[in-house]
Amino acid sequence: MSNHEKKGGQVPQPDLSRRRFLGAAGAGAAVAASGGVAFAQGKPDPLITEIQDWNRYLGDSVAAHPYGKPSKFEAHVVRRDVEWLTASRESSINFTPIHALDGIITPNGVCFERHHGGAPEIDPSKHRLMINGLVDKPLVFTMEDLKRFPGRTNKIFFLECAANGGMEWKGAQLNGCQFTHGMIHNVMYTGIPLKVLLDEAGVKTNGKWVMPEGADSAAMTRSIPIEKAMKDCMVVWAMNGEALRQEQGYPLRIVVPGWEGNMWVKWLRRLEVGDQPWHHREETSKYTDLLADGRARRFTWIMDAKSIVTNPSPQAPLKSKGPNVLSGLAWSGRGTITRVDVTIDGGKNWVAARLDGPVLPLSLTRFYADIEWDGREMLIQSRAMDDTGYLQPTKDELRKVRGVNSIYHNNGIQTWLVRANGETENVEIS
Ligand code: MTE
Ligand code: CO
Numbered sequence: 001m002s003n004h005e006k007k008g009g010q011v012p013q014p015d016l017s018r019r020r021f022l023g024a025a026g027a028g029a030a031v032a033a034s035g036g037v038a039f040a041q042g043k044p045d046p047l048i049t050e051i052q053d054w055n056r057y058l059g060d061s062v063a064a065h066p067y068g069k070p071s072k073f074e075a076h077v078v079r080r081d082v083e084w085l086t087a088s089r090e091s092s093i094n095f096t097p098i099h100a101l102d103g104i105i106t107p108n109g110v111c112f113e114r115h116h117g118g119a120p121e122i123d124p125s126k127h128r129l130m131i132n133g134l135v136d137k138p139l140v141f142t143m144e145d146l147k148r149f150p151g152r153t154n155k156i157f158f159l160e161c162a163a164n165g166g167m168e169w170k171g172a173q174l175n176g177c178q179f180t181h182g183m184i185h186n187v188m189y190t191g192i193p194l195k196v197l198l199d200e201a202g203v204k205t206n207g208k209w210v211m212p213e214g215a216d217s218a219a220m221t222r223s224i225p226i227e228k229a230m231k232d233c234m235v236v237w238a239m240n241g242e243a244l245r246q247e248q249g250y251p252l253r254i255v256v257p258g259w260e261g262n263m264w265v266k267w268l269r270r271l272e273v274g275d276q277p278w279h280h281r282e283e284t285s286k287y288t289d290l291l292a293d294g295r296a297r298r299f300t301w302i303m304d305a306k307s308i309v310t311n312p313s314p315q316a317p318l319k320s321k322g323p324n325v326l327s328g329l330a331w332s333g334r335g336t337i338t339r340v341d342v343t344i345d346g347g348k349n350w351v352a353a354r355l356d357g358p359v360l361p362l363s364l365t366r367f368y369a370d371i372e373w374d375g376r377e378m379l380i381q382s383r384a385m386d387d388t389g390y391l392q393p394t395k396d397e398l399r400k401v402r403g404v405n406s407i408y409h410n411n412g413i414q415t416w417l418v419r420a421n422g423e424t425e426n427v428e429i430s
Contacts, residue, residue: 070109076100079110082167082179089118093161095182098308098329099316104186104357104364105156108240111185113247114161117218120267124251127215129235133273136202143251146237151196155234155257156363158186158331160303162260162287165410168395172415172426175314180414180426181306184331186364189255191236194229198273207273211280212254215269222263223277224256228301232257232362235268258333258362259301260408262287292403303333305392306411307340307367307384318373318422326369328353332386337365339385344371346379346415346429353382361387378418379429396430 070077079094081087087094096112113119124143132138141149164183167173174180198210203226210229214220224233234255237244244250249266256263262282277283277299289297307330312318326344330337337359341350353367367382383392395412402409417427 077110079112080178082174085167091116092118093163093183095178096185097178097315098182098184099177099310099313101310102327102366104329104360104366105240106185106187106364108187108242108245108248111187111239111245111248112161112183114183114261115216115218115247115266116220117216119247120216121246122215122251122267127251127269129252129268130270131197131201131273132270133211134204134207134275135198135273136204137200139197139201141197143237146192146235146252149192149196151192152190153193153234154188154190155232155255156186156188156358156360157255157257158184158303158362158364159255159261159264160184160306160331160333162262162300162303162408165412166407168412168426169399169404169406169410172428175426177308177310177313177414178315181308181310181329183261184329184364186331187239188241189234189236190238190241191234191255194233194235194254194271195231197235197271198229201273203273206275209274209277211270211272211274211278212263212265212268213270213272214249214265215267220262220265220282221278221280222265222282223274223280224263226273228256228259256301258303258335260287260303263301287408289402289408290405292405297402300409303331304409304411305332305334305337305384305386305390306330307337307382307392308414309342309380309382309416312380312418312422312424313416314424314426317424318418320422321373321375324371324373326353326371326380328367328382330355330365330367330382330384331363332384332388332390333362334390335387336361337384338387340365340367340382341385342367342369342380342382344378344380347381350383373418375420377420378416379427380416380418381413383413395428 077097077100081094086092093114094112096106096110127143129141161183165180168180208226210224211221236255237252252268253266254264254268309328311327318324330340340353342353343350353369355365355367357366359365385391392413398412415427415429417425
């Protein structure tokens with residue numbers, strides 16, 4: 001006997017009494033719950049009373065999908081670019097559809113891509129990783145060598161481009177969290193701690209910096225302090241259990257946890273150890289922050305705590321009054337998210353959101369707040385705190401110290417205006 005039958009044929013209803021409601025901005029009594037249509041109240045629903053084709057006929061065989069793809073009804077869940085930003089082979093950027101995802105792991109096919117010279121197609125049997133410079137024993141590894149090397153490990157980390165939110169410094173501009181916050185992904189990497197490989201080569205006592213170099217036409221290079229290289233960097237060949245995607249650096253990339261995405265060199269072919277930073281293009285003319293007084297911040301590696309309400313958002317408007325799940329993501333390059341507060345009245349009242357799923361250091365953290373919407377306009381924001389006690393600043397607080405010349409490291413609080421019809425817009429309030 002099924003549960004359903006035990007309850008005397010009643011259509012199960014969601015238990016709304018257990019939900020924690022936030023009153024909508026100054027709202028009075030909660031609106032009646034609308035979690036489902038009671039069977040007795042409505043006309044018979046043909047989707048219940050009539051057998052559908054998919055229920056009647058045979059489905060696809062296992063031979064139809066040797067490598068599974070999302071349902072065709074999910075075709076809108078894709079990376080997108082912004083027309084006036086570049087989408088050329090010389091320099092391209094697209095964005096993760098974070099408004100259409102849940103949990104904390106980004107599926108491989110929708111991880112945003114950023115490349116400065118196109119994504120090369122590399123034959124793994126011809127790929128080599130060289131370690132040279134201030135080491136006792138310069139080394140060259142094949143992919144097979146790396147996969148045989150002792151010390152393999154799996155870790156989940158977010159990667160955020162320092163330019164995430166960069167178009168919003170001067171004011172609200174792009175309508176969708178995919179575009180304002182989608183230069184981020186969060187996957188489980190498989191590889192070897194960089195320390196293990198550097199120890200094998202033997203870093204000389206004057207070896208203080210490591211320079212990863214890419215095998216793409218941009219030959220991307222950055223300077224990483226040896227302390228960071230030895231602490232938690234990884235050389236990886238897999239993401240979410242399968243080989244890296246071409247776009248993400250197949251067959252090999254470096255992982256620099258919590259630090260700006262630009263340093264995570266893809267198509268990794270060389271690691272040079274030196275006694276000082278190289279001051280290459282990506283750490284001088286780019287990836288520096290010009291302040292109002294003409295000076296520039298440099299070597300701003302760490303991604304500070306940040307959060308975003310992904311639902312509702314401009315690409316994911318509210319559809320119904322009554323109970324709704326407000327959902328979002330928070331992360332910090334300094335450690336673990338300890339708290340996310342949300343407001344629906346533009347910051348007058350804040351409530352602690354529920355952190356859900358694994359809460360890991362240097363990883364995306366999922367949060368939810370179960371809200372009751374009475375159809376009034378809402379000004380929705382979230383603010384994150386990490387285990388160093390750092391609280392995500394407002395955009396105005398950031399501008400006070402950084403000015404508006406910057407492109408990178410915009411971690412200010414985002415505001416969404418939800419209109420009475422549920423449509424949602426990117427706005428700023430001061
Ligand atoms: N590595 C190489 N070799 N070439 C590149 O153009 N782009 C960097 C970094 N590593 C880049 C690279 C930048 S700016 C970012 S934000 C990340 O890769 C993006 O990683 P993703 O494409 O996996 O999202
Ligand atoms: Co980047």
